[in-house]
Amino acid sequence: MPSVAVVGCGLTKFGKTDKGLIELLAEAGLKAIDDAGLDGIQFDDVLVANMASGEFNGLSGIANALVGELSLEPAAAIKIENTSGSGGAAVYVGWQAIASGKSEYVLVVGGEKMSTKSSGETAEIIASLTHLEERVHGITLPSLAALSARQYMQFYGAPREALAKVAVKNHDNALLNPLAQFHKKITIEDVLNSPIVCDPLRLYDYCPITDGAAAVVLTTLENAKRLTDNPVVISGIGFATDYYSIQTRKRLDEFPAVRRAAEKAYRMAGKKPSDIHVVEVHDMATILEILQCEDLGFFSKGEGWKAVLEDKTALDGELPVNTSGGLKAKGHPIGATGVAQVAEIFMQLQERCGERQVDAKCGLTCNIGGYGNGVVVTILEVMRPC
Amino acid sequence: MLKAYRCKNCGTVFRPRRLRCINCKSREFEEITLNHGKLVSYTLIYATREGYQAPVKIGLAEFEQGVKFLAQLDCENPEIGMEVIAVNTVNKDNGNNLLILRKP
Ligand SMILES: [Zn+2]
Numbered sequence: 088m089p090s091v092a093v094v095g096c097g098l099t100k101f102g103k104t105d106k107g108l109i110e111l112l113a114e115a116g117l118k119a120i121d122d123a124g125l126d127g128i129q130f131d132d133v134l135v136a137n138m139a140s141g142e143f144n145g146l147s148g149i150a151n152a153l154v155g156e157l158s159l160e161p162a163a164a165i166k167i168e169n170t171s172g173s174g175g176a177a178v179y180v181g182w183q184a185i186a187s188g189k190s191e192y193v194l195v196v197g198g199e200k201m202s203t204k205s206s207g208e209t210a211e212i213i214a215s216l217t218h219l220e221e222r223v224h225g226i227t228l229p230s231l232a233a234l235s236a237r238q239y240m241q242f243y244g245a246p247r248e249a250l251a252k253v254a255v256k257n258h259d260n261a262l263l264n265p266l267a268q269f270h271k272k273i274t275i276e277d278v279l280n281s282p283i284v285c286d287p288l289r290l291y292d293y294c295p296i297t298d299g300a301a302a303v304v305l306t307t308l309e310n311a312k313r314l315t316d317n318p319v320v321i322s323g324i325g326f327a328t329d330y331y332s333i334q335t336r337k338r339l340d341e342f343p344a345v346r347r348a349a350e351k352a353y354r355m356a357g358k359k360p361s362d363i364h365v366v367e368v369h370d371m372a373t374i375l376e377i378l379q380c381e382d383l384g385f386f387s388k389g390e391g392w393k394a395v396l397e398d399k400t401a402l403d404g405e406l407p408v409n410t411s412g413g414l415k416a417k418g419h420p421i422g423a424t425g426v427a428q429v430a431e432i433f434m435q436l437q438e439r440c441g442e443r444q445v446d447a448k449c450g451l452t453c454n455i456g457g458y459g460n461g462v463v464v465t466i467l468e469v470m471r472p473c
Numbered sequence: 474m475l476k477a478y479r480c481k482n483c484g485t486v487f488r489p490r491r492l493r494c495i496n497c498k499s500r501e502f503e504e505i506t507l508n509h510g511k512l513v514s515y516t517l518i519y520a521t522r523e524g525y526q527a528p529v530k531i532g533l534a535e536f537e538q539g540v541k542f543l544a545q546l547d548c549e550n551p552e553i554g555m556e557v558i559a560v561n562t563v564n565k566d567n568g569n570n571l572l573i574l575r576k577p
């Protein structure tokens with residue numbers, strides 16, 4: 088089975104833009120192709136991660152549209168949808184395509200253009216991913232994070248400030264990421280004084296509505312060695328689902344699918360949590376970063392909030408988390424996120440992150456679809472010549 | 474009435490309904506009624522979806538045999554651990570019948 092390498096990445100600026108979805112996908116895709124130095128290569132597969140091009144943009148067939156924009160015919164073109172885990176799912180499928188030997192060059196592009204709709208309409212579109220028996224009560228995705236936050240704080244005695252600190256840290260990191268949506272330093276007081284979205288969580292606990300796209304190029308390690316001096320391989324990848332209905336789960340302050348996807352990825356890579364040097368997790372809300380860091384095995388259950396207060400997850404901490412600024416401050420163009428996470432770890436491992444660069448040879452991404460439903464965990468490692 | 478499903482093969486109780494048992498994949502169930510719940514978590518939604526009036530109160534309650542119910546919560550000062558029941562109401566936002574959580 089061929090080892091699968093990442094050999095290039097490209098991202099658009101994240102935020103609100105006048106550019107259309109296809110334009111964003113094409114911009115990120117072309118940047119990744121150029122970054123890989125593969126302008127003349129015929130790609131086998133073009134995988135486009137996106138949740139709701141129909142609802143946000145009135146578009147279908149977006150993978151074919153992208154192939155057309157970039158003259159990638161006759162590559163296979165497939166849209167991959169796993170809600171906010173679409174990007175991770177597309178990387179998973181791209182990994183399978185190359186590992187199977189079927190494909191040699193795969194372009195994975197994720198993107199979402201969300202600013203076309205009002206926040207109420209956006210909440211409605213996103214809530215369409217929930218179980219109908221729960222949706223009829225008026226739940227939103229942010230409200231599920233609030234249920235998790237209250238249960239976690241009550242059960243483990245976590246202070247509200249610890250959740251706010253996640254937002255402060257991720258805004259600090261985003262200050263060093265030129266492509267991030269927010270370039271604004273905030274304080275714990277700012278978070279605690281921002282408008283309530285879903286009690287006990289407030290506006291600054293949540294990721295914003297974002298337009299943007301991200302892309303990575305996957306190929307075999309053999310090819311990667313010819314293209315670069317320090318190839319980065321996907322040494323572990325795992326995908327796991329959990330109960331579609333939230334009320335079927337045992338607790339809301341844990342994500343069993345994160346644990347299961349991570350177990351698969353760790354086992355495949357022959358790694359344990361202490362081998363990981365840098366992490367991108369799915370901080371749709373501040374509480375989610377804490378829960379995932381626990382379920383990924385970096386901190387004991389109920390202790391993740393202490394790590395945040397002790398700055399262990401800060402840029403200069405023992406395990407930097409969300410160096411890109413995370414969904415919280417880099418932004419969350421739904422389909423782009425899982426791809427952008429892999430791109431950030433790829434750039435960290437290739438020491439291309441400028442002011443936010445950390446010392447890392449092995450990194451991990453955790454991308455969540457639904458509310459903890461379809462989770463993809465990816466482990467990336469740099470293969471420096473010995 | 475809040476319903477749950479007990480698997481005729483392995484006895485596992487779950488809800489909402491699915492075609493196969495969550496534990497053993499058997500396809501035969503009997504309906505049971507759940508009566509007593511305790512509030513596990515709750516939230517007040519201020520950033521509501523189109524057509525819902527803020528704040529939408531949502532509760533998650535655990536009923537008999539650990540079975541949970543996520544629903545609108547009609548109660549002034551909710552507290553984790555308080556007793557709740559499921560009652561039928563007409564939804565004020567759209568006129569539909571809705572089973573919600575309330576104090577006994
Ligand atoms: Zn059964």
